[in-house]
Amino acid sequence: MNLTQAQSVQQLLSRPQKIAIVPHKNPDGDAIGSSLGLCHYLQLKGHEARVIVPNDFPKFLKWIPGTQEILIYEWDQSNAEKVILEATVVFTLDFNDLSRSGAVEKSLQKVSAPIVMIDHHQAPHDYASITYSDVSMSSTAEMVYNFIEALGDREIINADIANCLYAGILTDTGSFKFASTTSRTHRVVADLIDKGASNSEIHNRIFDTNTPDRLHLLGCALNNMVILPEYNTAYITLSQDELDANHFRKGDTEGFVNYGLTLENIRFAVIFIENRDEGIIKISFRSEGEFSVNEFARAHFQGGGHTNAAGGKSELSMEETTSRFVALLDQYKSELAK
Structure with a gap:
């Protein structure tokens, strides 16, 4: 965060504010961890802060300090919208396009208060009064740490903030294995542990x-894996019937896409998951090296x-979607062979 941004935020927060914090639809560990970490910090500074998420989030994240105070927009739209529209400052975290906030977008479009964006995704939209965007960052949670440090408050990070931010960094770095994990990330994590983050317990609560x-569903997913060695690519499909047969719950497919990249010579891994209610095939892409899935x-x-x-x-059927995907690979063959 640069000096100008820090000074602008300090001016915004120079007196007590009513603050709404909104992460993206289908919030993951980084969205929840960064939002709650920021919320605890702002409350420590005397602000009235509340996290509003567009929809429910996985059970394995519901131990994170402050989750019991989160307002879920899809369950309580009236109160959630009230908090957003009465806010004197709004923070949007872990997304940079209002469409990523799902049903909350219509409330955010009505906001007259200043909006502060904190995010690390590519191609940010220009909707915020203050935009702290850095695509080199491992996670939005690491950016929230930098945000707190830039405001001169690193020393007031307590165990609740530390546990939230650690959880966000842990999940968005793939347990620190992704290329976005830097030496700075490790120094931030070390400081969070010193400030009370229970690293071993957090790992157990999220992954164990x-x-x-869920394990039966994983077995089904791996059984469905298709390997395309000529494109150094592997993909998985999961139909709605397969999800239903294995009593799918939100978050159960988290991390499944990464199994393709554990195969030797595979550089591009994809999972296609049918969502019959929304009429779409939800797709997650992962890669190694310089091939840009973005x-x-x-x-x-x-x-x-x-x-x-x-x-x-994709709004096509599963068969049509995967056929289209495979047909596209030929034009990327040289990139995938590197």
């Missing part, structure tokens, strides 16, 4: 709470994200 249904998702599947991690969607 599987149900038999560009691929933007060009072909109404999506985007990071160079090595992105999302998208």
Whole structure:
């Protein structure tokens, strides 16, 4: 965060404010961890802060300090919108296009208060009064740490803030294995542990709470994996019937897409998940090296994200979607062979 941005935020927060914090639809560990970490910090500074999420989030994140105070827009739209519209400052976290906020977008469009964006995805839209965007960052949670530090308050980070931010960084870095993890990330994490983040317990709560249904679903996903060695690519499909048969719950497919990249010579991994209620195939893309799944998702599947991690969607059937995907690979063959 640069000096001008820090000074602008300090001026905004120089007196007590009513603050709404909104992450993206289908919030993940980084969205929840960064939002709650920021919320705890702002409350410590004397502000009235509240997190509003567009829809529910996975059970394995519901231990994070402050989750019981989150307002879920899809369950309580009236109160959630009231908090947003009465806010004197609004923070949007872990997204940079209002469409990523789902149903909350219509409330955010009505906001007259200043909006502060904190995000690390590519191609930010110009909707915020203050935009703190850095695509080199490992996570929005690491950016919230930088935000607090830029405001001169690193020393007041307590255990609640530390646990929230650690959880966000842990999940968005793939347990610190993704290329976006830097030496700075590790120094931030070390400081968070010193300030009370229970690193081992956080890891257990996020990754070691599987149900038999989730493991059976993982088995189904791996059984469905298609490997295309000529394109160094692997993809997984999961139909709505397969999700239903394994009693799918929100968050159960988290991380499944990464299994393709554990195969030798595979550089591009994809998972296609049917959502019958929304009438779409939800797609997650992952890559290794310089192949940009952000560009691929933007060009072909109404999506985007990071160079090595992105999302998208298709309104075609599963068979039509995967056929289209495979047909596209030939034009990327040289890039995928590198």
